Amino acid sequence: MxxxxxxxxxxxxxxxxxxxxxxxxxxxxxxxxxxxxxxxxxxxxxxxxxxxxxxxxxxxxxxxxxxxxxxxxxxxxxxxxxxxxxxxxxxxxxxxxxxxAGVWVITRQDSEYPQLLKKQLRHISPPVFFGVGNKALLQNGGLAVIGSRGIDNIDEEFTQNIAIQAAQENINIVSGAARGVDETAMLASLNAGGTAIGIMADSLLKAATASKWRKHLQNEQLVLISSFYPEAGFSVGNAMARNKYIYTAANAALVVRADEGKGGTWAGAKENNENQWVPLFVKQQSDASGNIALLNNGAIPLELQSGAELWLANTLASAQKVDSNNSQPNNLNLFE
Structure with a gap:
């Protein structure tokens, strides 16, 4: 041929x-x-x-x-x-x-490709990412915020407050842009003047023109990427495969709500624990079975604090120092 x-x-x-x-x-x-x-x-x-x-x-x-x-x-x-x-x-x-529609392409050979992800996943990194928005944000790492699609008012408020704090401390939010915790965290950070990376499992082309993201894309606060072709519909397999990209594009991760033994949030947290990609935090004050199980399995409890300057950055940095023997030391730069 x-x-x-x-x-x-x-x-x-x-x-x-x-x-x-x-x-x-x-x-x-x-x-x-x-x-x-x-x-x-x-x-x-x-x-x-x-x-x-x-x-x-x-x-x-x-x-x-x-x-x-x-x-x-x-x-x-x-x-x-x-x-x-x-x-x-x-x-x-x-x-x-x-x-x-403004969609661009980056491959593993391109300098714009998310380097934290590439360093962690190496040869199983996606060969291609499609994206819209500010490519430079892909190198910023940040805090991955993950959780169920269905959340109550308490979890929603917690997610918003964490994301707003992250924005105030110049910590990038990394999430999956899905309904529930993902979207809540991203929009709260963006509306507070922060930045976000959305790693999508489907429908990137629709998201590129969606009103909820448009202003933030134009302001270069946001980048949306997907390893699946931009018109791909939702599939459970793609969503599960995408989990590892959210964790490895970040420096630390926070699970707001998970159900033990089922769902993408649980599967992603379990995969992160098995591979020791990043320190895993879990919302402590929760009756969710997954939160309780993850905390019992060594995840780090996290609750909102008040009055302390840069408390979120310091909390994340402390966990990374403890975890540095099993993680990348370079990740500490974001929080110091």
Whole structure:
């Protein structure tokens, strides 16, 4: 296979190849070849690098690359690669549509890619993020605020107050932009003059023009990103996969409300504990079964404080110092 240059000239050949390898451009049809998953792409990309190839080598040296490549899992075949690399026209049309809405693309090779996430997840980092808003915020780390979609007035007020405090202390909020705790935390911070990263599992294109985000995108207080194509609908699998990106794009995490043994909040907190990505705080005054279980399992209790200057930053920094043997020391810079 000797693929010609793709039609969209805004992106270099390597970016185009990564997009073709890893991205849907529309709702998938039943019998078409699926792009590589993040894990599959990581496996293939490591092999390409080891043999001094790049993703764009597939445009010009397809037969040579495939004569050497043998997937140990048997999933990444020549036929599959040929089919997904042949979607040039579909990619061009999709990118043109998304660009009109202000959507941009960054790959793992780009300096704008969130470096904390890349450092933590390494070869299983998403090959591509689509986004809108201020790319520079992706390097700011911050406090990941996570919780259930259904919250009561007490949890809502707690979430708002934490986010407002974070804004006052110049601590970026990282969350999933979903209804409930995520959206409450992000909007409270933004409306208080703070900043936020929203890592979405679906519907980025709709969010790019949504009235609740528009002002903050224009003010460069906000960036919304997704590792899934911008028109992707909601799926439980994508939402679960997205959890790790929220944690690893931040320096510390706070669970406001979780149900033990079920839901994305519980699954994400459990995954963070297993991998020791960031210190985990949990709202202490709560009857939620997940909060109680996480606290019993070593999570750090957090409640609102009053009167102490920079109390939130100092609390987060203290936890990171304790956790520094299992975390990245560079993360301390945000809170010191």
């Amino acid at each position: 000797n693929t010609q240059n793709t039609q969209n000239t805004q992106y270099n050949e390597n970016t185009q190849a990564v997009l073709l390898l890893s991205t849907f451009f529309s709702k998938p049809k039943k019998d078409e070849a699926r792009p590589l998953t993040a894990i599959e792409y990581g496996r293939f990309a490591r092999w390409l690098h080891e043999f001094n190839f790049t993703p764009s080598s597939l445009f010009h040296q397809f037969d040579e690359v495939l004569s050497k490549w043998k997937d140990p899992k048997g999933k990444i075949t020549a036929d599959r690669l040929s089919e997904i690399l042949g979607r040039k026209a579909a990619m061009g049309l999709a990118l043109e549509k998304w660009q009109r």
